[in-house]
Amino acid sequence: MIDHLPHPRGIAADELRRHNLSTVLEAIHLEGAVSRADLTARTGLNRSTIRGLLVELIDLGLIVEDSVTTKTSPGRPSSVARARPTGAIALAVELEVDYTVVSTVGLGGHIFDTARASNPSPDAPPGTIVTLLSDLAAPLLKALPANSVLIGAGVAAAGLVRRSDGFLTVSPNRGWSDAPLGEMIAEGLGIGDVSVSNEADVSVLAESRRGAARDHRNVIYVAGEVGLGLGVVVDGKPMTGAAGYAGEAGHTVLNPNGRPCRCGSTGCWETEVGEDAFARLTGIEWQGRRQEMIDELLRRAHLGDADVFAAFREIGRWLGIGIGNLVNIFNPDLIVFGGFYHPLFPFLEQAINDTASTVALSAPWSTCRICPSELGLDARLIGAAELVFTELIADPAAMIARSRRH
Numbered sequence: 028m029i030d031h032l033p034h035p036r037g038i039a040a041d042e043l044r045r046h047n048l049s050t051v052l053e054a055i056h057l058e059g060a061v062s063r064a065d066l067t068a069r070t071g072l073n074r075s076t077i078r079g080l081l082v083e084l085i086d087l088g089l090i091v092e093d094s095v096t097t098k099t100s101p102g103r104p105s106s107v108a109r110a111r112p113t114g115a116i117a118l119a120v121e122l123e124v125d126y127t128v129v130s131t132v133g134l135g136g137h138i139f140d141t142a143r144a145s146n147p148s149p150d151a152p153p154g155t156i157v158t159l160l161s162d163l164a165a166p167l168l169k170a171l172p173a174n175s176v177l178i179g180a181g182v183a184a185a186g187l188v189r190r191s192d193g194f195l196t197v198s199p200n201r202g203w204s205d206a207p208l209g210e211m212i213a214e215g216l217g218i219g220d221v222s223v224s225n226e227a228d229v230s231v232l233a234e235s236r237r238g239a240a241r242d243h244r245n246v247i248y249v250a251g252e253v254g255l256g257l258g259v260v261v262d263g264k265p266m267t268g269a270a271g272y273a274g275e276a277g278h279t280v281l282n283p284n285g286r287p288c289r290c291g292s293t294g295c296w297e298t299e300v301g302e303d304a305f306a307r308l309t310g311i312e313w314q315g316r317r318q319e320m321i322d323e324l325l326r327r328a329h330l331g332d333a334d335v336f337a338a339f340r341e342i343g344r345w346l347g348i349g350i351g352n353l354v355n356i357f358n359p360d361l362i363v364f365g366g367f368y369h370p371l372f373p374f375l376e377q378a379i380n381d382t383a384s385t386v387a388l389s390a391p392w393s394t395c396r397i398c399p400s401e402l403g404l405d406a407r408l409i410g411a412a413e414l415v416f417t418e419l420i421a422d423p424a425a426m427i428a429r430s431r432r433h
């Protein structure tokens with residue numbers, strides 16, 4: 028299928044200008060400060076075009092420009108463009124089973140403030156959590172500097188989320204189903220632009236922009252949550268599928284004669300590599316207290332516990348089988364292990380590599396590397412903010428106009 032037909036001349040010029048504006052804003056957002064000379068070199072645009080784009084971004088309140096004297100040209104000041112954090116603020120939200128976190132994040136990645144609270148119970152209904160979230164967010168928004176422009180909220184949630192409107196189809200580990208989460212949060216917070224996305228999708232965005240996958244265009248993020256989910260970037264673009272449900276690799280069947288899965292099927296990948304598999308093979312009960320259990324696994328591993336090492340080998344082998352298959356399908360250049368796989372990665376790496384190298388074809392495997400997440404648990408909150416900034420970068424003028432109207 029062809030994306031779209033060529034545009035008439037006038038529209039093409041507009042589109043080109045918007046594309047250039049996005050490229051320049053993205054560079055400034057990710058690096059905080061970029062000189063005009065750098066922008067010219069990076070974009071291949073001429074100096075007067077860059078100057079015009081910077082003026083537009085200054086007018087939108089998104090950047091400031093100042094003159095600094097550089098070492099290479101002493102005495103001759105060159106302009107440096109910097110992100111203006113108060114010019115576009117995202118409310119980043121992380122909805123976990125046992126806690127809720129919210130942060131105010133400015134353009135350029137500046138964190139103004141963060142608040143966190145335990146949920147009343149792991150199965151508290153969506154309405155209760157949205158009220159908790161609103162109570163957490165209100166003082167943060169009030170404390171923002173005068174003239175701050177709030178552009179939207181980004182939400183990382185576990186479960187199957189429809190990207191178009193943030194409708195949560197199901198979140199099995201907290202017993203939620205068919206919840207119009209995006210709508211509820213927009214209403215609760217009084218914010219027009221709310222983007223809700225699955226944790227793995229949000230995390231791969233964070234790692235691609237500010238973490239381990241910064242210089243990679245074909246990335247798979249393996250999220251160890253209760254089960255296993257994937258965030259996938261193909262040729263620099265997030266792969267969400269038709270509605271946003273892509274990446275549920277934890278429910279691909281790898282062991283048809285294996286164990287029943289909580290999804291109703293049998294032998295799903297996550298029955299061999301998820302929390303339950305660690306509990307089954309080590310005798311350590313997870314029961315929702317994930318951090319304590321990871322600490323216990325690591326403690327026993329450092330003591331040389333043979334059962335724990337056998338479990339790591341077995342789980343690493345099953346991870347390797349799935350990873351080898353993914354390498355054959357997607358030809359990624361980087362696979363990032365996050366969630367609870369992140370702290371356990373040093374113990375799983377060898378077995379994953381050993382097995383994946385026999386499952387994957389040698390050509391795609393030879394150009395693929397596996398590594399632990401760089402951002403760890405922060406990936407979700409950073410990614411939630413990036414959901415909003417991605418929308419801003421795609422069309423800065425439109426989003427700022429919407430935010431000012433609101």
Ligand SMILES: [Zn+2]
Pocket residue numbers: 277278279288289290291292295
């Ligand atoms: Zn399943």
